[in-house]
Amino acid sequence: xxxxxxxxxxxxxxxxxxxxxxxxxxxxxxxxxxxxxxxxxxxxxxxxxxxxxxxxxxxxxxxxxxxxxxxxxxxxxxxxxxxxxxxxxxxxxxxxxxxxxxxxxxxxxxxxxxxxxxxxxxxxxxxxxxxxxxxxxxxxxxxxxxxxxxxxxxxxxxxxxxxxxxxxxxxxxxxxxxxxxxxxxxxxxxxxxxxxxxxxxxxxxxxxxxxxxxxxxxxxxxxxxxxxxxxxxxxxxxxxxxxxxxxxxxxxxxxxxxxxxxxxxxxxxxxxxxxxxxxxxxxxxxxxxxxxxxxxxxxxxxxxxxxxxxxxxxxxxxxxxxxxxxxxxxxxxxxxxxxxxxxxxxxxxxxxxxxxxxxxxxxxxxxxxxxxxxxxxxxxxxxxxxxxxxxxxxxxxxxxxxxxxxxxxxxxxxxxxxxxxxxxxxxxxxxxxxxxxxxxxxxxxxxxxxxxxxxxxxxxxxxxxxxxxxxxxxxxxxxxxxxxxxxxxxxxxxxxxxxxxxxxxxxxxxxxxxxxxxxxxxxxxxxxxxxxxxxxxxxxxxxxxxxxxxxxxxxxxxxxxxxx
Numbered sequence: 001x002x003x004x005x006x007x008x009x010x011x012x013x014x015x016x017x018x019x020x021x022x023x024x025x026x027x028x029x030x031x032x033x034x035x036x037x038x039x040x041x042x043x044x045x046x047x048x049x050x051x052x053x054x055x056x057x058x059x060x061x062x063x064x065x066x067x068x069x070x071x072x073x074x075x076x077x078x079x080x081x082x083x084x085x086x087x088x089x090x091x092x093x094x095x096x097x098x099x100x101x102x103x104x105x106x107x108x109x110x111x112x113x114x115x116x117x118x119x120x121x122x123x124x125x126x127x128x129x130x131x132x133x134x135x136x137x138x139x140x141x142x143x144x145x146x147x148x149x150x151x152x153x154x155x156x157x158x159x160x161x162x163x164x165x166x167x168x169x170x171x172x173x174x175x176x177x178x179x180x181x182x183x184x185x186x187x188x189x190x191x192x193x194x195x196x197x198x199x200x201x202x203x204x205x206x207x208x209x210x211x212x213x214x215x216x217x218x219x220x221x222x223x224x225x226x227x228x229x230x231x232x233x234x235x236x237x238x239x240x241x242x243x244x245x246x247x248x249x250x251x252x253x254x255x256x257x258x259x260x261x262x263x264x265x266x267x268x269x270x271x272x273x274x275x276x277x278x279x280x281x282x283x284x285x286x287x288x289x290x291x292x293x294x295x296x297x298x299x300x301x302x303x304x305x306x307x308x309x310x311x312x313x314x315x316x317x318x319x320x321x322x323x324x325x326x327x328x329x330x331x332x333x334x335x336x337x338x339x340x341x342x343x344x345x346x347x348x349x350x351x352x353x354x355x356x357x358x359x360x361x362x363x364x365x366x367x368x369x370x371x372x373x374x375x376x377x378x379x380x381x382x383x384x385x386x387x388x389x390x391x392x393x394x395x396x397x398x399x400x401x402x403x404x405x406x407x408x409x410x411x412x413x414x415x416x417x418x419x420x421x422x423x424x425x426x427x428x429x430x431x432x433x434x435x436x437x438x439x440x441x442x443x444x445x446x447x448x449x450x451x452x453x454x455x456x457x458x459x460x461x462x463x464x465x466x467x468x469x470x471x472x473x474x475x476x477x478x479x480x481x482x483x484x485x486x487x488x489x490x491x492x493x494x495x496x497x498x499x500x501x502x503x504x505x506x507x508x509x510x511x512x513x514x515x516x517x518x519x520x521x522x523x524x525x526x527x528x529x530x531x532x533x534x535x536x537x538x539x540x541x542x543x544x545x546x547x548x549x550x551x552x553x554x555x556x557x558x559x560x561x562x563x564x
Contacts, residue, residue: 004028009064013061016102027143031054057096061102066108080115125139158560191320191407192318206412211442212443214445216446217450220451221425230448236267245436248437251372254444255446256447258287271303272302279306312342312396320409324341324343325405327341327404328404343469349371353368354368364380367379381406383484407482410458413458413463414474416463416467419434449466485540494546497551498551501551504520504555505555
């Protein structure tokens, strides 16, 4: 609502000023000294305060107005003071000053005092007694800055805008809830942008080795030492490794190898004996890439009693990150079953997962126990989906499975290039004391790190699949999984940003209107930087594009509804 200040002389135009006040008060916030200065108030201060915040000043000029200006030129004249302040604000802030002629008065022909002479150059309109209704209507239009017809059309547009706002709000909710932005590829791009920006800031350094995970590399040296093609013919050598790793006091041995088809009976028997002997000293985990219709793993029957298993599907690359499966649920209700990923089983040491009812499908959290620990770890997922189709290269998952995944920051994959984080399998086969000592008390992941097999591109360089699995186990050990922003905080954030955008657009209206969008853009830039810094500090990804859209919607609707 516009603020209007009425300047008049009581001994010249009091009656007309009262009529003008009565009419304008129906549409605007009007100040008139008779009504709005209280008993005991400092009237000079009150007048100055109201002129300072007025949008329009109406100067009522009666038949004696000019003469009284001249007579009081050398004394106190509050009308002159009001006109002077109004003209100064017109020059500085662009407010409107409207001279209104009443009682047959006209603008003076002779110059006025220099500080108010600019009033003579303003267009003045007469308030005629015989056409009072029409002239009052024109005055109201002049104060509001638009014709009544234009105002009605604007108000119709505003009503339509409010209806659209009521429609867009739930649509925005659905867009986020149903991951519409992800369908458009924006979520992945914004995640990658946040990761790039977070790691581009000064002070970023690659993560240090936690000391809890060791890669046992089946590298070129080990292949040359064995001299056999990698496959079932290695099972007696793997049996030897199992025994030596158990004797070295490792916490867990996770074999990123599959044992689906029978091989040489003697070598299969040797591996079975080694697993059975190691079971009392440490858990052994093997990789499974296929499950049958009953949920049974594709694993040799003779090995199942002696080894734990996990689904070894690497997941999907998302620009600078990888979505790494954590667990999958098949079925609903009491018939539902949970199966761990290979990394999760390596972390827990093969301790069975709790019932499917323990999985919080909204918060994507699951309490798990670890072999050798009395406590419980609360695992955190990043995203979940019900598979619409079977992922390529992963026969363990099928359509309809509910898969919880973690987001692996591609910049944060530790370096596994040298000891003690990496030990060559060749050293263990030779029985090197230093190689075996490096395995004591640690989770040991044995995987292929030779040739061009299972290579993946990350910002930290080209890595083998087992290195990414080891990085996921490291994250589980540290409890530093990348976290998403959950629905309730997300919507509180969007509401706050929409209000902030509306507030900026409302404050920067009128003559400052052109600065509204630059101010909103600056606010969006600050919010985006805040998202980056928040991820850097808390490892939680806040979607900046959701916030930018909320800012734009709030500002756009506010500008629409406050347009003058």
